[in-house]
Amino acid sequence: MELIIAIFIGLLFACGVYLILRRSIVKVILGIFVLSNATNLIIFLAGGIKSEAVAFIPDDAESLNPELINDPMAQVLILKAIVIGLGIAAYILALKYRYFEVTGTHDLDQLKNTDQK
Amino acid sequence: MANLLTVLIASLFLATLAIPVIYRLRTNGTGTFLALFPLLIFILLGYLLITLNPFEAGIGDSSIAILEGMELSLRVDGLSLIFGLLISGIGFLILLYSSFYMANQERQKSFYLYLMIFMGAMLALVFSNNLITLFIFWEITSVASFFLIGYNHHREKSRQAAFQALIITAVGGLALLFAVILTGNITGTYRISEIISEGIHLGNHSRYPLILSLVIIAAVTKSAQFPFHFWLPGAMQAPTPISAYLHSATMVNAGIFLLLRLYPLLGGTIMWKYSLLITGSITMFLGAFSSMGQKDLKRILAFTTISALGTMMLLIGIDTVNSIKAALVFFIVHGLYKGGLFMITGIIDKSTGTRDIYQLNNLTKSMPFTALFTFLAVISMAGLPPMLGFIGKELIYEATIQMPQLSWIIVPLGVGANIIMVAISITVFYELFIYQKKKITTKLLIKEKAFPTSFLVGPAILAFMGLLLGIAPEILENAISNSIYFIRGQSIKITLSLWHGFNEVLLLSILTIAGGVILFLLRKPANRFIAHILNLFDIYHLPSIFNNLVNTYLKVTSRNTERIQHGYHRFYLMTFFLVTIAITSLHLFKITDIPFSLQYFSPVKPHVLLLIIIASIAVLFAVFTKTRLSAILAMGLTGYSIGLIYLFYGAVDLAITQFLAETIIMVIFVMVIYYLPTFAVLSTRTSRIRDAIISIITGLFITLVILKAELIKPDYRVSDFFTENSYTLGEGKNIVNTILVDFRALDTLGEMFVITMAAAGVFSLFKFQIKRLKERKKDS
Known part of the structure; x- marks a missing residue:
């Protein structure tokens, strides 16, 4: 399974890189989303996918054997990454919106220098 | 006493803080007020001069350590006293003079700021007892003079001159830094007093040639010696008070000072002598030669300064007691007459509006006082009795004649340069004040009587100082004896007198004057020839x-x-990806000791596999689709599939968050997308293929890295602690949540800040737009 997910991540990365190499800013933003998802998956995979158990301590127990669950730290990290990714997404989209309104273009090649026309 | 001097020098820097206040109170009195500071220093130095013992340092160590080996400490000996007196004395006069000269000009505040910093740095430079601080103040003078020369920065010439001066002196500064560090490494100390008292001389060290060359580069660039002399005539773009100050007592003389200061460490070798002799004599002659035939009074003076600096360089190179004595006396002579003449140039310029000596006509009647001061200054320049200039020139001749071996070439060169100096002195005075040109009538914009005393007092004092010191040169004897004691280590009581008796030196003087007069008479053909x-x-x-x-x-x-920096965002990224892949793969394929085997991996789950296939198709669709909405939907599908994968492996919190975040992103995207243009094909086919290849390589590479990482599993997990103690310490059954809000609560707080900042950013982006629209409405 790890092999398949690794290949899947590779595919996501390939698509993401292809998208952020575009000139159209909309595609670049899509690429950023794909890449952030792919990166989250890498961390997830690093936490291990051996177990299917939820990282909950049973009601009748005081602690859990760490062997039984996948690394919860990876999940914590991804949780933060997702939320921060959301913030970035909102900001980028707003920025893009303004950028298009001011410059009238969505071609990044038109954005080579800081001088205004 | 030492502390007093330190405080006074520091007060020059601190006084700059008061400039805005004084400027507001008395706009045109700023210079007069600031002049108090150098005056106090001058008085203190004058007292030190009187009490100076010929063979003892005036002030020993009083140091404030800044860093290890680098301290602010003062050294007062004959050499620094002579320089310090001229710097503070002429600085005082220059500030008085500037009060009127700069009146009603723009940016006076910056002018005084730069000038005060320059003066303070120059004084600190000559009194510095530490090579590192000496270097620092040396550089400050370079930077301050850059601002002063480029003061009229609206003129291109002025900017260019300032730039040239800065680049050339900064090269010298770097050389000095290098030399200072090398010296410190070899001698183990940066203290000048220690170097002198322990008699350290680097002459036999293997690094000596390097250090000496570096020091000479520093001195030669700063002192405008051939072939770096050209920045000095350019520097006359500065306001005249600045030219007067740069030429007479500061800046260009710092190179001379440096050589004299480092003489105990480096001086006296064959290499020292010859390099200084060669540059000095070339510069001396070239400067004098080029000054003939110039029309602009300031330019004439600039070239004579170059000649004078060459003379000093040459004298240091001759390397006898007499020549050092001559160099010191000549420095004083030159400072006095050159400062005076530049100030007079400024007076004439203010009064008549021109500095072209051939456009000026018989100024004696209209400017009698100026004429008197000019007369005294030029006879000092020409080296006639009873001025100090006469003593200076006699000493130069004495030193050159006594020089072993090379006097046959140096003496004619020196006499030649001096003949030109005499001719120039006569020419300048004659054209300005005596000759009645028929076609030209000089109009006076401001009469001499209308000038305030402070404007005329500078050249007056300098001219009369030249006269006074000529008649009573004994005043300088102690300081010069002291300098020579510390420079050459010889305790000789120096005597100076106006009259040396009839000897070959006097003969040479007479020859010079006669030659000068002849050259003056023949100046027209001579100018043409030059x-x-x-x-x-x-x-x-x-x-x-x-x-x-x-x-x-x-x-x-x-x-x-x-x-x-080509500005193409995608090429930056391409470079980034390819370089990262190249560097990392070097390492990736090096680790080969881990066997690859499928048994390490968990079994394939059909439902997850199905999800992955759906997500793969969706992401590929998102890449190749032509419509925006379907791309977003496909993206969302991929995101949800990933969320489900999280869920199947027990990460419930992740799955929930992923679903929510994905939904919000899609909503925002759809909201924004309708304001944006549709996808257009912007790239060419070839570039698409190239990008595809790069992305496939990147994808492959990532897969390989992940597999490699999967195979190297560490035995120990950081999170085991959290898993075991989640309930006992954190009182939480959901381990992931407990880590988030308890164990790592601060991280979560930071994350909230990030989100808040993003929200604030979005808000301001839209708010900005509203403002802009309003502005537009107003404009229309």
Whole structure:
């Protein structure tokens, strides 16, 4: 399974890189989303996918054997990454919106220098 | 006493803080007020001069350590006293003079700021007892003089001159830094007093040639010696008070000071002598030669300064007690007459509006006092009795005649340069004050009587000082004896007198004056001849060579910058990806000791596999689709599939968050997308293929890295602690949540800040737009 997910991540990365190499800013933003998802998956995979158990301590127990669950730290990290990714997404989209309104273009090649026309 | 001097020098820097206040109170009295500070220093130094013992340092160590080995400490001996007196004395007069000269000009505040910093740095430089601080103040003088020369920065010439001066002196500064550090490493101390008292001399060290060359580069660039002399005539773009100050007592003389200061450490070797002799004599003659045939009074003076600096350099190179004595006396002579003459130039310029000596006509009647001061200054320059200039020139001749071996070439060169000096002195005075030109009538814009005393007092004091010291040179004897004691380590009681008796030196003086008069009479053909010679060398016009060099350098660098910083966002990314892959794969394929085997992996789950296939199709669709909405939907599908994968492996919190975040992103995207243009095909087919290849390589590479990482599993997990203690310490059954809000609560707080900042950013982006729209409405 790890092999398949690794290949899947590779595919996501390939698509993401292809998208952020575009000139159209909309595609670049899509690429950023794909890449952030792919990166989250890498961390997830690093936490291990051996177990299917939820990282909950049973009601009748005081602690859990760490062997039984996948690394919860990876999940914590991804949780933060997702939320921060959301913030970035909102900001980028707003920025893009303004950028298009001011410059009238969505071609990044038109954005080579800081001088205004 | 030492502390007092430190405080006074520091007060020059601190006084700059008061400039805005004084400027507001009394706009045109700023200079007069600031002049108090150098005056106090001058008085203190004067007291030190009187009490100076010929063979003892005036003030020993009083140091404030800044860093290890680098301290602010003062050294007062004859050498620094002579320089310090001239710097503070002329500085005082210059500030008085500037009060009127700069009146009603723009940016006076900056003018005084730069001038005070320059003065303070110059004084600190000469009194510095530490090579590192000496270097620092040396650089401050370079930077301050850059601002002073480029003060009229609206003129291109002025900017260019300032730039040249800065680049050339900064090169020297770097050389000095290098030399200082090398010296410190070899001697183990940066203290000048220790170097002198322990008699350290680097002459036999293997690094000596390097250190000496570096020091000479520093001195030669600062003191405008051939072939770096060209920045000095350019520097006359500065306001006249600044030229007066740069030429007479500061800046260019710092190079001379440096050589005298480091003489105990480096001086006296064959290499020292010859390098200084050669540069000195070339510069001396070249400067004098070029000054003939100039029309602009300031330019004439600038070239005579170059000649004078060459003379001092030469005298240091001759390297006898007499020559050092001559150099010191000549420094004083030159400072007095050159400062005076530059100030007089400013007076004439203010009064008549021109500095061209051939456009000025018989100024004696209209400007009697100026004429008197000019007369005293030029006879000092020409080296006539009873001025100090006469003593200076006699000493120079004495030193050159007594020089072993090379006197046959040095003496004629010196006499030649001096003949030109005499001729120039006569020419300047004659053209300005005596000769009645028929066609030209000089109109006076401001009469001499209308000038305030403070404007005329500078040249007056300097001219009369030249006279006073000529009549009573004994005043200087102690300081010069002291300098020579510390420079050459010889305790000789120096005596100075106006009259040396009839000897060959006097004969040479008479010869010089006669030659000067003859040259003056023949000045028209001589000027033509010199102009002809200078034209021949026009292809070697150094300022233009310098400019070309700088321009070529700028062109090459800007081309390189354009190549690297091309502004195409995608090429930056491409470079980034390819370089990262290249570097990491080197390491990736090095680790080969881990066997690859499928048994390490968990079994394939059909439902997850199905999800992955759906997500793969969706992401590929998102890449290739032509419509925006379907791309977003496909993206969302991929995101939800990933969320489900999280869920199947027990990460419930992740799955929930992923679903929510994905939904919000899609909603925002859809909201924004309708304001944006549709996808357009912007790239060419070839570039698409190239990008596809790069992305496939990147994807493959990532897969390989992940697999490699999967195979190297560490035995220990950081999170085991959290898993075991989640309930006992954190009182939480959901381990992931407990880590988030309890164990790592601060991280979560930071994350909230990030989100808040993003929200604030979005808000301001939209708010800005509203403002803009309002502005537009107002405009229309």
